[in-house]
Amino acid sequence: xxxxxxxxxxxxxxxxxxxxxxxxxxxxxxxxxxxxxxxxxxxxxxxxxxxxxxxxxxxxxxxxxxxxxxxxxxxxxxxxxxxxxxxxxxxxxxxxxxxxxxxxxxxxxxxxxxxxxxxxxxxxxxxxxxxxxxxxxxxxxxxxxxxxxxxxxxxxxxxxxxxxxxxxxxxxxxxxxxxxxxxxxxxxxxxxxxxxxxxxxxxxxxxxxxxxxxxxxxxxxxxxxxxxxxxxxxxxxxxxxxxxxxxxxxxxxxxxxxxxxxxxxxxxxxxxxxxxxxxxxxxxxxxxxxxxxxxxxxxxxxxxxxxxxxxx
Amino acid sequence: xxxxxxxxxxxxxxxxxxxxxxxxxxxxxxxxxxxxxxxxxxxxxxxxxxxxxxxxxxxxxxxxxxxxxxxxxxxxxxxxxxxxxxxxxxxxxxxxxxxxxxxxxxxxxxxxxxxxxxxxxxxxxxxxxxxxxxxxxxxxxxxxxxxxxxxxxxxxxxxxxxxxxxxxxxxxxxxxxxxxxxxxxxxxxxxxxxxxxxxxxxxxxxxxxxxxxxxxxxxxxxxxxxxxxxxxxxxxxxxxxxxxxxxxxxxxxxxxxxxxxxxxxxxxxxxxxxxxxxxxxxxxxxxxxxxxxxxxxxxxxxxxxxxxxxxxxxxxxxxxxxxxxxxxxxxxxxxxxxxxxxxxxxxxxxxxxxxxxxxxxxxxxxxxxxxxxxxxxxxxxxxxxxxxxxxxxxxxxxxxxxxxxxxxxxxxxxxxxxxxxxxxxxxxxxxxxxxxxxxxxxxxxxxxxxxxxxxxxxxxxxxxxxxxxxxxxxxxxx
Numbered sequence: 001x002x003x004x005x006x007x008x009x010x011x012x013x014x015x016x017x018x019x020x021x022x023x024x025x026x027x028x029x030x031x032x033x034x035x036x037x038x039x040x041x042x043x044x045x046x047x048x049x050x051x052x053x054x055x056x057x058x059x060x061x062x063x064x065x066x067x068x069x070x071x072x073x074x075x076x077x078x079x080x081x082x083x084x085x086x087x088x089x090x091x092x093x094x095x096x097x098x099x100x101x102x103x104x105x106x107x108x109x110x111x112x113x114x115x116x117x118x119x120x121x122x123x124x125x126x127x128x129x130x131x132x133x134x135x136x137x138x139x140x141x142x143x144x145x146x147x148x149x150x151x152x153x154x155x156x157x158x159x160x161x162x163x164x165x166x167x168x169x170x171x172x173x174x175x176x177x178x179x180x181x182x183x184x185x186x187x188x189x190x191x192x193x194x195x196x197x198x199x200x201x202x203x204x205x206x207x208x209x210x211x212x213x214x215x216x217x218x219x220x221x222x223x224x225x226x227x228x229x230x231x232x233x234x235x236x237x238x239x240x241x242x243x244x245x246x247x248x249x250x251x252x253x254x255x256x257x258x259x260x261x262x263x264x265x266x267x268x269x270x271x272x273x274x275x276x277x278x279x280x281x282x283x284x285x286x287x288x289x290x291x292x293x294x295x296x297x298x299x300x301x302x303x304x305x306x307x308x309x310x311x312x
Numbered sequence: 313x314x315x316x317x318x319x320x321x322x323x324x325x326x327x328x329x330x331x332x333x334x335x336x337x338x339x340x341x342x343x344x345x346x347x348x349x350x351x352x353x354x355x356x357x358x359x360x361x362x363x364x365x366x367x368x369x370x371x372x373x374x375x376x377x378x379x380x381x382x383x384x385x386x387x388x389x390x391x392x393x394x395x396x397x398x399x400x401x402x403x404x405x406x407x408x409x410x411x412x413x414x415x416x417x418x419x420x421x422x423x424x425x426x427x428x429x430x431x432x433x434x435x436x437x438x439x440x441x442x443x444x445x446x447x448x449x450x451x452x453x454x455x456x457x458x459x460x461x462x463x464x465x466x467x468x469x470x471x472x473x474x475x476x477x478x479x480x481x482x483x484x485x486x487x488x489x490x491x492x493x494x495x496x497x498x499x500x501x502x503x504x505x506x507x508x509x510x511x512x513x514x515x516x517x518x519x520x521x522x523x524x525x526x527x528x529x530x531x532x533x534x535x536x537x538x539x540x541x542x543x544x545x546x547x548x549x550x551x552x553x554x555x556x557x558x559x560x561x562x563x564x565x566x567x568x569x570x571x572x573x574x575x576x577x578x579x580x581x582x583x584x585x586x587x588x589x590x591x592x593x594x595x596x597x598x599x600x601x602x603x604x605x606x607x608x609x610x611x612x613x614x615x616x617x618x619x620x621x622x623x624x625x626x627x628x629x630x631x632x633x634x635x636x637x638x639x640x641x642x643x644x645x646x647x648x649x650x651x652x653x654x655x656x657x658x659x660x661x662x663x664x665x666x667x668x669x670x671x672x673x674x675x676x677x678x679x680x681x682x683x684x685x686x687x688x689x690x691x692x693x694x695x696x697x698x699x700x701x702x703x704x705x706x707x708x709x710x711x712x713x714x715x716x717x718x719x720x721x722x723x724x725x726x727x728x729x730x731x732x733x734x735x736x737x738x739x740x741x742x743x744x745x746x747x748x749x750x751x752x753x754x755x756x757x758x759x760x761x762x763x764x765x766x767x768x769x770x771x772x773x774x775x776x777x778x779x780x781x782x783x784x785x786x787x788x789x790x
Contacts, residue, residue, distance in 0.1 A: 020734045022754050025585025035425060037320035037637035045315060232584050267315045268628050275315055 003205045003240070006169065008162040011202065015161070018201060021193035021229055030224035036264045040298075043260065047295045048086055049275065050259040051078060054291075055116055055248065055283045057092040059216060068097045069104045070312045071285075076110035079292050080310065088288065089277040090146055092116040095139045102143030116146035116182070120171060123186075123215035125150040129167065136174050147175050148182045148212060153189045156199060164199075168206035182210035182248055182281075187226045188218040196226055200233035210246035216283065221251025224261060231269035244273065250283025256294040259287055317630075320637045322424045327411040329418075332363045333500065335371055335524065336507035338378030339517025344371045350526075352500055355421035356634050356643035356678040364500050367523035372532040375492045375521040376539060379463040382490040382518025387460055389516075391447035391488070398443030398486060400513040405436040408509065412502055416474055417634045419501040421643030421679070422597055424635050434759055435478035438777075441761035442486035445782060449487060452779050458786040460488035461541040461564055465533040467554075468503075469546045470496035470645050471600035471701075476545050477503055479776050481520060482761075487785040489541070492521045494533055498646050500524045531557075540564060541785070545602070548699075548725075548770050555773075566774030566784045568602065568766060570699040571727030574720035575605030575756060576742065578713070579614045581732035585754065587621045590705070593730060593756040595629060595641055595683050599703040600649070602771075603728035605756050606700060608685075609716050612709040619687065619707065623668060629683050631672040641703060644679040653681050653702030660686045660695040665706070691722055699725070713738065717745045726768025730756045749775070 004010040038046055056075045058067060072091055079085040090113060091101045101115045117139035121127035127135075136147055149171050155163040168183055175181045183203040187196050203211050211230055214221035227249045234245045247270070253259055259282060266274045274280050289309045297303045332349065334341040348366040353359060367375070386394065405412065412435075413427040422431070449458045464484045468476040473495055484491050495503035503522050510520045523529060527550075534542055534557050541564035544554050548569040558565050575593050577586055593605025610618055634642035644650040661667055665686040674680045681702055689696050689706040696706050710716040720729055729748040731739050739753045749767040752758060759765070764780035766772050774784045 019583040020580070022582035022585040022734075025582060025588055025754060028755075029585070029588050035429070035637070036317065038317060039320045040318045042316060042318040049315070263315060272314050 004165070006162070006165055011161045011165055014205065015198045015201060018197055021197050023193050026193050026225045026229055030228045030265070033228075033264050033268055034224060034261050038260050038264065044295075044298050046260045046263050047256060047291050047298070049263060050256070050282065051288065051291050052086040052089055053277045053280055053282050054088040054288055055090045055092040055250070055281045056088045056288060057216070057250070057283050057285050059092070059094060059118060063094065063097055065097075065100050067312070068093055068100045072101055072104045072110060073108060074288065074310065074312050075113055076105065076108055078288055079295075085292070085295065087113055089281050090114045090116045092118065092148065092283060094118060094122070095135055095142075098139050098142040098144045114145045115143055116148050117144035118148045118215070120149040120167070122148070122150050123217040125152050126154075129170065132167065132171065133174065136171055140174065140178050144179060146180045146182060147171065148184055150184045150186060150215060151199065151203065153186055156190065156195070161202060165202055165206045168203055168208060172207035180209045181207065182212045182246075183208035184212045184215055186215055186218055187213050188220050193225065193229045196229045197233055200230050201237065204233070204237045204245050208245060210248050210281070212248040212250055212283065214249075214251040216251040219252070222249030222253055224265060227262060227265050228269055231265060231274070234274070235270045244279055246279040246281065247274070248281040248283055253282055253284050254286045255290050259291065317638045319633070321633060321635045322414055322417075322637060324414060324418070324635065327414045327505075329362055329415070329501070332365070333504045333524065334365045335367055335375070336504065336510070336520070336522040337371070337375045338381065338521065339511070339515075341507070344368065350497070352419060352498060354418050354678075355498075355645050356675070358677050361418060362501065364504075364524045367494075367525040367529045369532040371523055372492065372529065372536060375523050376463055376536050378518040379490040379492050379521050380518075380538060382516060383462055385516045386485075386490050386519045387488045391449065394486065394488065395443045395446030397513060397515055398439050398446060398482065401509055401515070402436045402439035402443060404509045404512055405432070405439065408505075409433070409436070412474060412505060414635070415505055416502045417642070419499050420470065420473060421634055421645050423639040423642045424637055425639065426597060431472055431475045434761075435474045438475075438478040438482045438761045442482035446486045449782065449786065452782050454783045454786050458487070461785060461787050462489060463539050464489045464491045464541045464543060464785065465536065465539040466491055466493040466543045467530045467533060467546065468493065468495055470499040471597060471602070473499040474502040474506065477506060479545070480543050483776070483781050483785050484543070485519065487782060489785055490519045490521075492523060492533055492539065494523050494525060494530050497526045534558065542566075543784070544568070551772065564784070564787070566776065567772040568776060569727075569770060569772045570725055571602045571604065571767060571771050572607055572697065572699055572723045572725045573603055573605045573728035573730070573748070574607045574609050574746075575730040576716050576720060576732065577608065577610045577614070577618060578731075578733040578735070578738060579611045580734045581614075582734060582754065583614075583618060583621060586618070586732040587625050589730060589732060589754070589756040590622055591625055591629070594705040595703050596757050598641055598644055598681070600645060600701055601757065603750055603757065603765075605728065605730050606705060607696065607720075608705055608707045609710055609719055610707060611716070612711055615707075615709050622685065626670050626683050626685070629670060629672070631680065631682065632675060641683060644681050644702065647679055649701065650679040650681060653700055653704060656695060656698060656700045657684060657704050660689070660693065660704075660706070663693045663695075665689045665693055665695060691719060697723060713742065717742065721747045724770040727771035728752070
């Protein structure tokens with residue numbers, strides 16, 4: 001079901017039908033859900049689920065083949081001493097590291113782990129559509145099966161919603177049948193929750209398979225109320241269209257506690273159907289080791305130091 | 313497998329519960345003259361928590377005498393010194409917050425999340441706020457030389473036991489009065505723990521006196537000739553009796569009574585936050601809230617969408633062990649109250665309204681009522697006009713803002729109301745036309761010691777909290 005035909009009038013008309021978001025109320029709801037106390041068996045389940053949802057990420061200018069191979073190994077066997085630990089959801093790298101990651105995963109028993117590429121002139125999105133097209137095609141050609149594109153925030157904030165929409169539609173057409181499309185809203189630059197809700201619907205209507213909070217390069221990133229608003233958006237979009245769109249918070253989720261709070265948000269907002277790596281991912285790097293330490297603690301009863309999990 | 317929350321109970325070990333609580337009179341814990349006592353139970357399990365002394369008229373006499381003696385010290389004390397005692401009480405309440413929270417949850421049945429995050433912090437906040445006023449009363453806008461009433465009699469309800477105690481005692485003490493307070497029969501325990509706090513704070517003897525008992529004990533306070541002011545929070549029926557009793561006696565009187573608050577939702581409301589506000593408006597504290605948003609007035613053109621979201625949200629409400637940190641809705645405070653709620657809800661069925669309840673598992677012991685809404689309710693239904701004081705919401709639709717106002721005001725009560733709209737001008741217009749003492753815009757059930765609270769019409773007389781609340785404890789004040 002098409003919610004808009006892509007023209008500015010139609011997009012604006014569609015977004016106007018959306019309910020506004022009250023910031024104070026959304027903050028309060030997220031704060032209340034953060035008080036959920038997750039212990040014992042439910043904590044164990046949540047830790048393993050969170051591990052399987054991680055898009056293990058390295059997005060540095062200093063990335064090397066060695067670094068990327070190292071995180072691939074970590075992705076396949078997060079804890080080399082415990083084979084019951086699930087593998088992560090995906091590896092997320094820059095365009096030029098896609099083939100390194102893909103080949104290394106395939107060669108090391110990690111062929112089931114997808115490689116996601118950040119694309120479309122990540123993180124700012126400040127490039128022509130031709131450059132964005134090339135960026136995306138390149139990543140897919142090198143084996144990326146997930147494309148994390150950024151929206152044009154400048155266009156969004158200036159009201160050029162047609163441009164934001166048509167870019168997503170175009171990138172989606174390049175991904176069709178080859179890759180999943182995650183659309184990064186960069187909520188830290190959109191600022192208001194009304195904008196987050198509108199951008200979420202715009203991205204979903206344009207064909208996003210996932211909506212993602214942030215690039216990780218802007219603060220604030222995946223705050224709890226922003227994730228709440230996006231989860232409400234995918235829930236409502238499902239009610240409208242029967243189609244489930246995934247959500248990916250990224251940036252600032254570093255501890256087990258943070259990750260479990262995200263899962264609570266999912267459970268009590270979008271619902272249990274979203275509690276799997278097909279519909280919820282967490283973009284993170286340091287988080288994985290904290291999850292592993294907490295996982296060990298549940299078994300051994302004590303919290304080990306950082307030297308008892310591998311660096312990467 | 314799904315994400316089920318494992319049980320996460322708060323430990324009971326933090327608080328010591330005595331087997332018998334005596335009366336707190338003149339700074340001492342003393343037995344009632346009759347030697348009688350009654351029991352208080354945990355409404356979530358029906359287990360007996362403790363025996364509590366039963367105060368008769370002669371015990372109330374003793375308490376009033378002690379309060380008169382206390383008044384000699386307290387009213388002559390430098391106001392800043394009074395303030396120091398209030399600050400000390402507030403700090404001790406914060407330090408012992410977990411004890412208070414657990415005890416309140418055990419005795420009342422409300423979830424630990426609410427006692428921990430709402431009742432106890434707000435109770436301490438009331439003491440902090442009023443401590444600051446103690447030496448500034450001449451600047452409170454109530455005249456240049458405000459004077460206390462003297463001995464004040466205070467009777468509080470069971471829905472927010474410690475918080476209502478704080479609402480009563482903090483302003484009374486800050487303004488130089490001494491008090492005789494009676495907690496509710498089913499929830500006396502945190503008041504007795506508060507008496508321990510008074511001891512710990514070395515509050516002069518007789519400034520705070522706490523007598524436990526039932527309606528007869530309350531009547532002895534109301535009719536006592538040496539009490540110069542009565543402050544009561546409870547039902548409108550009892551409030552009317554008290555008003556009759558004190559009429560012509562020259563006693564001061566403030567009453568906080570019932571309500572049938574309208575939560576008004578306009579078509580442009582922020583729907584998800586509104587749903588949260590509706591839930592907090594009627595299911596907070598099991599709906600045992602005088603200012604509950606127990607009537608949902610929703611604009612007809614968004615009713616379907618709103619109710620669908622509300623029902624989905626209601627299915628997430630976690631009913632069960634009040635000590636579990638993840639419990640959202642706890643036990644009904646007493647069998648008597650459960651009977652009343654059940655009877656009124658049944659009248660909704662009989663009169664043709666449509667009931668929707670979540671299918672949560674109801675524990676086998678204790679008093680419970682599943683979160684419930686009635687749709688298709690009109691002004692003629694009992695559930696649209698009578699206060700249910702439980703987790704039952706009546707949904708009524710309207711077509712225009714004018715109609716919303718007419719329906720909202722069409723009640724003998726006038727305590728609270730809520731307005732949900734994205735349009736600022738509509739908030740102001742609606743608030744101006746509503747006859748209710750407390751009006752929330754795009755939120756509900758938010759309390760602050762600086763904000764006066766009280767009702768229009770049969771919802772009460774006078775205000776508590778803020779500058780207005782101070783004037784209720786100062787004689788001759790305007």
